[in-house]
Amino acid sequence: MKTRRNRGRVVAAALAAMCAAAVLPGRAHAADPGEYGFDPGAKKVQGATANVEASELDEGVPYRSTIRPGEKLYYRVVLDDVSNAYVSAVAVPGGSGPVAYGDGIKVSLRETDDTSCGSEQANFGSGEYARPITAYAYRTIEEGPASCQESGQYDVLVERETKDATDTRAWDLELRFLQEPRLKAASAMPTKAPENWPSGTPGPLTGQQQKRSGGSGYAQATSLENGRWQDTVAPGQTRFYRVPVGWGQQIHATAGLSNSTGAAGEFVGSALTLSLANPAQGFVSDATLAYSGSPASASLSPLPPVAYRNRYDSSTQVNAMRFAGWYYLAVSLSPKLKESFGAEPIPFELSVQVKNEAEESPYEGDAGVFGVTDQDREVARKGQNAEQAAKSGPMKVVAAAGIGTGTVLVLGLGVWTLLARRRTAAAAPAAPASGAAGPGGHGPPQGR
Template sequence: MNRQRNRGRVTVAVLAAMCAAAVLPGQAHAAGPGVYAFDPDAKNVQGAATNVEASTLDEGVPYRSTIKPGEKLYYRVTLDDASAAYVSAVAVPGDGGAVAFGDGITVSLRETDDTQCDRGRASFGSGAYARPVTAYASRTIKEGGSTCQEGGPYDVLVERESKATSSQEPWDLELRFLQEPKLRSGTSMPTEAPGSWPSASAKPLTGKQQKRSGGSGFSEATGLENGRWQDTVAPGQTRFFRVPVDWGQQIHATAGLSNTTSATKEFVGSALTLSLVNPAQGPVADAMLSYSGGPASASLRPLPPVAYRNRFDTSSQVSAMRFAGWYYLSVSLSPKLKESYGAEPIPFELSVQVKNQAEESPYEGDAGVFGVTDQDREVARKGPGPATTSTGTATFGGGPGRVRRTGGWGAACCTGGAGTGGNCWCCWCCWAV
């Protein structure tokens, strides 16, 4: 779970020898509608029909699996006796696969005697079109708790529900298991939910709009800071972004879909979905907008500042704002727009505001993914940008610390350099995979 650190440097000449093929500038986000970029480090794992045959998921390692309609698949994790734990599953239906209201996945964490610790569910809701959705389950250490408090093996059960009218093709899964860092010695944390918090909507931003392209998956999410960001999204496509949100900070986000130049004014319900996901890839909140060819926008409901005590709230949206780190924003456009407005991408604006000064972390040592560093803030400030290479200048969008790779080689960008779209640019980079 620890943050990846630089493990050495290689020269341009060495990288040039390793990069047998290079993409052209502008191809960093060439993935078509419906294509999800799985973590390039993900290991294949097969779910089991019985818990005693379940494969073990290692902490901090991404995994890739599949699930069929109606399947109940077991995986296994080993927990300590002191840390909060999280297991998430991103469900990725096939490109264009039909889904219905209520289709989705459920993730539950259980003791080996089937005692349930927690469960989480993700569905497509009224925006019933195929797109990546995520769910997670957790184990919280509670003073005086009687279940799920011991260290040892635990079962992870992932279940898929699909209507008979929905596509019966298998869905891909991206799985992760994380444990929260231990609290500082002597730290006394609240054990009750917040009584109140600032719940007013943020005022619209008026600053200059900037262009920044989103990625095609969580591992390729583009860093953002406060501002108005412009991108395009095609019918059936999802764009991923990430925003550093520290302890005590409050995030606000709005997505505005541009008008179309088409003469068509046909109404499409739930045309765009804006989703927020926390650092453990647990769902926080969604907002949807309908479309009739004119400008339309949707905002996430006001959420509480990041606080340890949020985990004790009965509201899943409040509870999910329980730790600092990278929070993920995704923008999905319904494939139904293609019928009325064509297949061309439509411009949208993503407005992001993170308020309040950062507060001190409650953890002992490195917070890993559950913290925000100065480097994270710099990534959010710069976002994808030009990288000087041995053959010219390229644009990268994977963001420092995570890029696509070819032939078993991968490099992560520090102050420059990149590799995306399954190929690499030959440039100054540092190893981080």
């Protein structure tokens, strides 16, 4: 029995070693500075210049597409008559060089007769440097007569604005279509925006600073909880993070850029941009800082606690805080710093505070991406991104490093075969001590 137990331990150890080798850190989805990390499950889709030829987007499925300067591209979604719907587009210019203040994208959701349901624009602003920017359009269900309330097909129109007529390079797009869950009791929900909410700025955090490396895209965003987080960002690079914010909770964030340890450089306006997006990847707010080589910081303007009624406010900063879930922080550093301070990454601190106790969800059943669970908070504590969290189960760990189940089975069978041969050899009669030939007239193998 002892021998069998030992053999079982050998097999378990061998399989564990194979799994451990499969999940060595730092191997999956490595990205160069400035490279955007698209959702690995994203499907490719081509936008149509004619709306009747538009490809349909499925709910909850990420998509990749491209758009050229001045293009107006159509996609299509099918909506019911009871759900609020959201379609987001992340524009990824890549290494497209300088951009103008108004360069960017506009996303709109429209009826097939071109009636607009809602739209949002995103541009590069005063920083005038290329980086991933996001915008979303939505259809909301309203009481009384209103447009865009019927079930059926709707157009998603993505438009690109580029001032430079000589720029012909395409931008990548990451698209996503989501629908909000139904309310428990719609009649009991407030239908007016909040008149007052705590708008004070919390005091600075104290305590130990911790290191946590940001992701290269929304899908790879590193999870954070309350605390002071240290990372580095290179000129032209964007780091992504995500924070679980429940109903009734209020998020505050500050990015502080370290002093330059190299030679002194010229003053750079809008050197760093800290931006916030909501769970549907809709833009919420941003803040910028100027840099001359000395420490500098920028904080997001005070934002209201997450509440369903926020959607009725006319301010983007307020109405975008309309549901709970993972909120995304992006830290972008201008490529202009490379000329003044060199290409080496600069350390920075991201301070995150989520205030108040989480309140009950207003939705029926599972809130999906529009809610925060205890598991989400544990993921934030561990610092996992969405892919790591999804693949943290026993067998899913193997898949996270790109090694298939079939490969594991083959390796496992190899271990079992080896042990079976050893058992057979151990059970066979001992060879004659003199090395005399056996029944076949051959002596024992030599040299082993």
